[in-house]
Each structure stands twice: as C-alpha cells, then as structure tokens.
Amino acid sequence: MTGRMPPAVSIPRSPADVTPQWVETVLGTEVRSTDVTPIGTGQTGATYRLAVRYAAEDSQLPDTFAVKLSSQDDAVRDRVALGYRSEHAFYTDVADVVRVPIPRHFHCEISDDGGDFVLLLADMAPAVQGDQIAGCTADEAELAVRALAGLHGPTWCDPRWPEFQGLVMSTATEDAMKGLGDVAVMAAQMTLDRLGSRMTAEDRDLITESMSAVTPWLTADRDRFALMHGDYRLDNLLFTPDRSHVTVVDWQTLGVGLPARDLAYFTGTSLMPETRSALDRNLVAAYFAELSEYGMADYDFDTCWRDYRVGMLQVPFLSVLGCAFSVATDRGDDMMLVMMQRGCQAIRELGSLDLVRGT
Template sequence: MSTPPAGVDDLTPQWLSAALDTRVDTVDATRIGTGQMGSCFRLHLDGPEIGGRVPATVLAKLPAEDPASRAMVAGTYRGEVRFYAEVAPTLDIRVPGCHHATEVDDEGRFALLLEDVAGGRVGDQLAGCTPAEAIAAAENLAGLHGPRWCDPTLAEIDGYAVSGPDDAALMGEFLPPAVDTFLHPETGIGALVSDEDAATLREASSLLPGFLLARPERFAVTHGDYRLDNLLFLPDGTSVALDWQTVNLGLPARDLAFLVTTGLPIEDRRACERDVVAAYHARLTSYGVAQGLEECWDDYRFAVLTGLLVEVFGCAFGARTDRGDRMFATMLARTCAAIRDLDTLALAQG
C-alpha cells in the first residue's frame, strides 16, 4: 500500500494518477457528510482515460483533521483499510468498490478511494425501514457472514479477534457508570426514556459482560454497527453496506439482530422479523453454512442485547446532538421492546 497524503490538498492530480494508475489532469474535491470520525470528499476527476475503468467521481475517505483525534482512533482506521484491502475481496457482501487504499501511518493518516455508488439512498435510523428493506439488508449481511463462517484463519488477520475475558472485565468496569450517564436526564437521554425501558436496560446490563463471551463456537467477520444510517438502498431493491471502522470477529447474529430490532418500527418488526431471519438464513445456507433455521432464530433472539451496548456507549461517550439523542432514544425503545417480546433476558440467563 502507498504512503498516505497529509490531507485533501495533497490529493493532487499527480498523486491520484499514481494511486489510480490512470492519468488524472484535474480534480475538484467537495466535502460530504459531517466528519465525526474522519473526513469524506467527493472527487470529480477529469482526464483522457477518466470515465472508463476509473469513473468520473470517486469518494475519498480521510482521517480526522485534528492530530489528537487521529491518534485516538487510528486503530479503527487500520481496521477499515484492512477490511477493504484484504478482507472484503474474500466475502460476498455488497460494499463500495475500493479503487485504492494507503497504509495508515504512525500519525493516523490514510486515504481510501472508494466507489461513489450511484442512485443510493442512505437509510434513516429515526424513520426506520420497510420490511422489504430489512430483508434486502439481511440478505446482503449473509454475504458478509457466510463465505468465511467459523474460518479459523480469520484470527490470523492483524487486529481480528473474538472478545475475551479481558474485554468482558473492561466492560463490567465501564458499563455501570455508562448506564447511569445514559439514563440521567441531564448528562444523558433519561428524559426521553420510558420507565419500562429504563428498567429493562438496568435488568439487562448485568448480563452484558457475559453476553460478550457467549456462543464462541459460532463466529464470522462482523460489521459491528450494521444499522440503517450505515446502509445505502438502491433502486433495484438491493443494499450496500458502508462504514467499516468497527469490523471484527463475533457471533454473526449480533449484526442481524441489531439491524432488525433497531431499524424496523416496533409493530413492523413484530409482524415480519421471522421472515427477515428466514431470508437471511436462506442466503446463509447457500454458502454451505450448516446452521438450522431454529438455531439461527435462537441466536437472533439472544443477540438482541447487542443494541444496548451500542446505544449506551455510543450516547454516553459520543458527541451529543439533538438528532443523536432522539436516535438513541428511538433505538433503545425498539431494542427494549424486542427484548421483552422475545424473552431475551430469560434466554441469556439460561
């Protein structure tokens, strides 16, 4: 992999010509997105060969501009670069094509040049999705899990590992104050959380460190944040998965349960979740995975607890915004309803 640029101003025609192995005469960069974990730009390219193998627009993902912020999350940058450069080609999930990936240097600088997927609509975590969209995203997710299901060589990839006792101990230390912060009406979103959901969260929180270690006999590459805001829905009814900074190894059903229980409005989820899980399972078994549908359903019920981890830690330690507060409150309400509907706490305790 090549040496990364210092910033967007270094994405010159000369640098891009070398990176894309085609002549680039001019480039115009337009910032897109909010850039909480990094920066993203749409690059408009021009040159005699542009429009063929290399399209006229590509997306450039760069790190945060602040050096301290870059250093703090350099590990997540390495995980995303490694996914696109090394892991994605071995899987069957639809993701943006990677035109070029640099190394991540000691200062946390990197560059990813990715496909600018045309015609896609980003999902909306607040609004939720339709059952058809949930099925499309679940079927695409099976293409992440199935091809390397329980593949022991995944542990040989630098940075990839299933959670261990140290991870569970660390969670046990940080989770109680995080829950208190999350539910506080001033420091968190307690004012937006019902008493019933707060009680469900507190009851479930004691089970979460053990949940992190459970069912290690089934693992695959997991996205870690497979939700609507990280998905594109295309006009042909398929989906594309974005933002691979939280990728690791784990129980595959965690991604599935997080998608379904936080993305579908509660009544829609109750009506169609069996169909979504069945669609995921059907594609999963097409890769030769020998998991029965009822075992898949059992993993799904168990894995609903995943939502609590993302919601609590994401809100308690992330940057606060009005939309973010409403999003986490909506996600928590959907997660807690699913926990109660599916009797997840009894399953986890057993």
C-alpha cells in the first residue's frame, strides 16, 4: 500500500474520487479495483452503485454498495447542506436507536460546512424504488405504515429529540412555528402561480386555506411527538421484488412533531384516493398495532385516528414547500400536482381543517 499516489481524499467530491485507495481507507481491507455507476437522477444528492474487487478472494464484505455524495451542482449542494447534515446525524446518532428498516451503513462523513458528504450503504438491489405518481398497492401500504412505527415508537415523547441538532425543520419555539406558518403562506402562493392553472378552483382554495392554518396546526397537540422522517413517501421506499420487505432511505428531512403527520403524508400522497379512502382505518389500525408494541399505554386508537386526520395537512404543507423552493422539472411538477390533488381530497373527506380550527 505504501507509495500509492495520489492519496485518497477524505470525503469524495465526485465519483472519480471513489478510488480503491478511498475504499481501502473506510473498509480497512485491501482493494484491487472499483467501478462506479450512477443510480437515479441525483436532484439533491448523487447516488452511485459501487462495485468492489478485493485483494482477498474470501472477503466477507459485500461486492457492491450504494454510495451517496453531495450534489455535483454547486448551487444545489449549498442549498441542501442542511439536508446532508440531517442524514449524517441520522446515521451517526439515530440509526442505532430506532427500529425502522434501513440499509446497513458502512461509513458516513461530512465536512465542517456541510457541503461535502459521503454515505456508504449496503446495495439493496434487486429492491426497487416506489413510484410516487403511479401509487402503491394495499399490501405495500401496510408494509410501509408498519415500518414507520419503528421510527416513532422508540423516540416517542423522548425529550432529547426536540433539541436534536440534526433537525431540518425545528418547531421548538413559538417564533419558529410562526415563521414556518409565514413561509407556508408564501410558498402556497408561489406554488399556485406555478401550478394553479392545472388545479381545480376547489383545490386552489383548499391549498390557500390550509396553509393559512399552519401555525395553529403546528402548535396543537404538542404533548405527542416523536422523530419524523419528514418526507415519508414512495420515492423514499425500496420494496423487494416479492413485496415482502420495505427499506426506508433518504433521511435529509428529519424533524420532530405529531407522529401521525408522517403516516398521513404517506397515505395521502402514495395511494390512489379511492384506495386510500377504503383503507384509511385499516392502515391506521395496522400502524397503531405496531406502535403499541413500544408501550404507549396512554395513547389509544381514537386519538391516533384523530391525529391522522389532523396530520393530513402535512401533504399540502410539504408539497408547497417542495414546489416553491425546488428547480422546476416536468416530472417534479407532475408529481407535486398529483400529491396535492390526492392530499386535498383526503383533507376534505377526513374533515382535517375542521379539526384544526376546532369546529
């Protein structure tokens, strides 16, 4: 190993930096060669499949990995540095606490400014990413909601998490919640300017009305909280081909809040409205049954169902923020539009705004 030049960088900035020397450094074993190929579109990060050939024929390490780097676009990289910090915090400080199914991670490192980031994960192939626009089946939805309880249960009402440094959207103070409410109102108008012509008047009005209620929505029910994924939807789930197992990825949006917001966001965005309407109670019951295994004796199903109904405002909340502050793409616009349409219908059917208003 001595005399190899140039030395491996500490944090790869591009796939060219994912060299045999770097892999040797993080895995602690001699590597003969590496091959790096892109996975996905890399909108906020750049993900690659890493194939490794070891010097030892009997190595117990995997032959392939997924390696996630910061975006190759400097403007995107600077804008989402907080997200990289969140993912780094999750894998270094949270992953061993929760029971949500995640890929095994082998290495995670971030620069002081948060701009350079690397995450080395087990390759989950042949698992496939969910399709946000196409939606999922009832069986896939049940897998996903049961898995979600493995995040919420172990962190339920634990006072260390509201002050956790890895949070992207903190609501620890009244000022923070008011600030998010003001941002939501602004983002709603930006979203309607961009996509409003493709929406019904009823949905446009509901987006405006629900985003004007974000501050009271965030301030209610603060006695029930847990760590939240923050973007728990199909594009961030990997399903095995036989749909017997799901793995959760992309931890760049960690937050703390009413846990059922994650649950409602998933069902509200990932199921066709008619399927979601038929399965609402069954899916909440499956989630609640799994959650109950963690011992929340003072949390009953009726409260969980109410939280789910209130939590459905998470759909327009995250959708307008994502739409307003992201680069426009055809698929991105189509996806945001579908998510908002589904979420608006769910809010109307569940009476979510009436609950927030207390009417």
